[in-house]
Amino acid sequence: MILIDISSNIIFNRNITLFKKAGDYLLTNERHAYILKKLEKKRTVKIQELVEETAASESTIRRDLTELESQQKLERVFGGAILTGHILKEQSLTEKSTQNLSEKVQVAQAAAELIKKGDSIFLDAGTTTFQMIPFLENKDLVVVTNGLNLVDALNEYGIKTYLTGGLYKSKTSAFVGSQTVQAIKNYRFDICFLGVNGLHEEYGYTTPDPEEAAIKQLASSLSRKSFVLADHSKINQVSFAKIMDLENAMLIIDSIPTETLDIFRKKTSVKVVHE
Amino acid sequence: MILIDISSNIIFNRNITLFKKAGDYLLTNERHAYILKKLEKKRTVKIQELVEETAASESTIRRDLTELESQQKLERVFGGAILTGHILKEQSLTEKSTQNLSEKVQVAQAAAELIKKGDSIFLDAGTTTFQMIPFLENKDLVVVTNGLNLVDALNEYGIKTYLTGGLYKSKTSAFVGSQTVQAIKNYRFDICFLGVNGLHEEYGYTTPDPEEAAIKQLASSLSRKSFVLADHSKINQVSFAKIMDLENAMLIIDSIPTETLDIFRKKTSVKVVHE
DNA sequence: GAAATATCAATCAAAATCAATCATAAACAA
């Protein structure tokens, strides 16, 4: 008797590939989805990359980009395309991870302004630190990060980048574990920028994963200055794993109630990015 | 390993169809169920795929799609159909490239068959090793790689993955340098799989970048068994940096001229994947 | 700055897909 597991599409895929049957191409929708997905992930796409990855002709990819541009899903640039502000807003409606995006960008920009030319910096994995990258261009930086999602963007902007490596956690796209710790210990930083899930007067900075907390803590201890990036939704939240007390890092936040601000200011320096 | 599920006689029927048993076909409602099931799983179906998988004619499949569309169960697009209301966003970003794919896939599959359950393996950065990933599922592996492009795909297939980290070379999407070396030294491998740019009787395995050559060499030295994956275009090519002699790794290749094979076989074990 | 290289938009022929039609095969009822 032969049994087949329909939940495992590997069998399925293999048959198609192995027997080299039809379907060795992408439908128009699939190409469009592929392009947008890649854009979302890397912020920019190159036409030549898309040609290779989708096995479609350059003409077709160009047509795809033209059409997607007319749908305002992306913006064409010489050699490829970039994300428009429009799609970012669409995401923030549906995806939790990118909620409060414009605030994140504001926080990110404020954080980037603290960096001096030639600094060596640590960038935590996460969506807020990701938003800093466009503001890091032409600053002659050396960046160390444990965030896989940052690498491509950093590279796009021509920033010299060291990825720590280690065990990959897909959920946060962060590397953690002993190898990561060992790698970070090789470096010293002028500044480090960390994301957190909770800010609390008493419990300090917290995040769900203890392993990630350990990484953040370590990076901070190896930096001359430490900054935590957060948006107002994190205020008075407490996650499972403590990173450190408020005193150990300065806070950059989009907005904060006055009374909370007063409390926090007793413990650390707080920069509020107000519109 | 093949998993089995008798509860799905749709797939079962389909397999019989694939193996071309005469006289077997699907009833209309079975085809409809099959189409919808596939749609649900893949988000997208191509007409030609359905024709082959159900052994029905193109006309019939078209009629099926037309009817299912009138029932609002799907939406037709040029060349196939998509789920109604569903955005394709959730699809994975695994590379869809099909250029020279079949040789690479064959080599990759042959390589993957050498892996035993529970092995710890090193996967070199590169497109051929990338193609191995779909065949690594459910083998309870630990994979170490210096190839950034492999990480996402490995993760999609649920494979525990350690990335070496280090300095990122965007051209080959490989990490190199001292940090990479240090990271690799933390591990021991049952098998390692390496890509190369040149195979030569006298000059051995070669690749353009000395730093990458050093990584490959190191990984091989820490592995109980080493395999080089190549296609026939690499035969008698010599690149700048030597990795090691032919003797130090076994070769898996799609096809090779007889006289060259004889020469190589005096030095190492060669597995030829071609029919 | 000029030359070399890469990208672009427009065009056209080829290929794939489509809807419509028709003849045949199967399923069904009397």
Next chain:
DNA sequence: TTGTTTATGATTGATTTTGATTGATATTTC
């Protein structure tokens, strides 16, 4: 059986998509 209905597969020409080519434009390199 016979006739009727339904489903199927093949064919056709129209339509859409695609890939290659071209000369123009932009970018990079020296």
